[in-house]
Amino acid sequence: MTTALILAGGTGTRMNSRVKPKQFIEIHGKPILIYTLEHFEYHEEIDDIVIVCLEDWIEKLKIYLHRFGITKVYEIVPGGPTGHDSIYNGLVTLKKKANPDDIILIHDGVRPLITGELITENIRTVRKSGNAVTVEVIRESVIKSTDGKFVSDVPALNQMFVAKAPQSFYFKDISEVFEQAEKDGFKAIDSAHLMNHYGKTLHMVKSTKNNIKITEPADYYMFRALCQAAENQQIFGI
Ligand SMILES: Nc1ccn([C@@H]2O[C@H](COP(=O)(O)OP(=O)(O)OP(=O)(O)O)[C@@H](O)[C@H]2O)c(=O)n1
Numbered sequence: 564m565t566t567a568l569i570l571a572g573g574t575g576t577r578m579n580s581r582v583k584p585k586q587f588i589e590i591h592g593k594p595i596l597i598y599t600l601e602h603f604e605y606h607e608e609i610d611d612i613v614i615v616c617l618e619d620w621i622e623k624l625k626i627y628l629h630r631f632g633i634t635k636v637y638e639i640v641p642g643g644p645t646g647h648d649s650i651y652n653g654l655v656t657l658k659k660k661a662n663p664d665d666i667i668l669i670h671d672g673v674r675p676l677i678t679g680e681l682i683t684e685n686i687r688t689v690r691k692s693g694n695a696v697t698v699e700v701i702r703e704s705v706i707k708s709t710d711g712k713f714v715s716d717v718p719a720l721n722q723m724f725v726a727k728a729p730q731s732f733y734f735k736d737i738s739e740v741f742e743q744a745e746k747d748g749f750k751a752i753d754s755a756h757l758m759n760h761y762g763k764t765l766h767m768v769k770s771t772k773n774n775i776k777i778t779e780p781a782d783y784y785m786f787r788a789l790c791q792a793a794e795n796q797q798i799f800g801i
């Protein structure tokens with residue numbers, strides 16, 4: 564089995580939305596989270612979906628799933644205080660039914676421009692190499708500063724990548740490190756960070772274009788513009 568674990572348990576503080584959490588902000592009447600889910604719903608290799616959601620939004624999410632024909636959702640789980648806790652909640656739920664060799668794709672509900680191609684490549688890489696972490700090549704030089712004032716290092720650009728999602732694993736591997744972290748009281752930034760913390764070898768997959776995370780208002784405007792561009796392409800062939 565191959566399962567998508569979709570994270571939608573965050574409050575989106577950087578988005579500063581006064582109306583609703585960013586994952587539920589709508590474009591053409593459809594929430595961002597639904598745009599994301601549709602890619603997994605329509606991918607033939609994804610068998611089911613688990614969503615980690617803000618507790619107060621679970622009932623509303625069920626209505627959206629019905630309205631937009633998302634049928635693969637196996638369970639909706641309440642989120643935790645951090646992304647780490649939300650992933651853990653999802654894995655605990657998955658434990659009820661997952662086999663050790665099931666593949667789990669962990670994806671941000673606010674990355675709606677994921678492609679079917681990237682999902683396929685994640686699954687292929689897990690089968691071939693054991694796991695897959697989506698990354699993007701950095702196009703501008705990076706500066707490291709330990710105090711925020713002085714430059715302490717300028718790392719070689721060809722050694723730097725941006726961490727993206729999905730991050731994909733065999734269930735046995737990802738649940739093992741999360742269980743260990745529970746015992747150690749360690750919280751990671753994301754699954755790749757946690758696997759790396761416990762010395763696991765990770766395999767990179769290059770992201771497809773525009774796999775942006777909607778973090779701040781400017782990302783929302785970018786997503787809206789890219790949706791418009793995709794529509795124009797259909798209408799005008801440009
Ligand atoms: N406790 C949390 C925090 C984040 N997420 C999810 O993880 C993804 C990536 O997180 P991010 O964009 O940083 O979302 P927020 O934590 O909501 O944003 P912020 O850091 O600005 O508060 C999002 O889909 C978010 O809903 C989650 O499920 N549970």
Ligand SMILES: C[C@](O)(CO)[C@H](O)COP(=O)(O)O
Binds near residue numbers: 671726752776
């Ligand atoms: C890459 C990531 O950790 C996957 O969940 C996440 O998208 C990064 O979020 P942040 O904005 O860098 O906190």
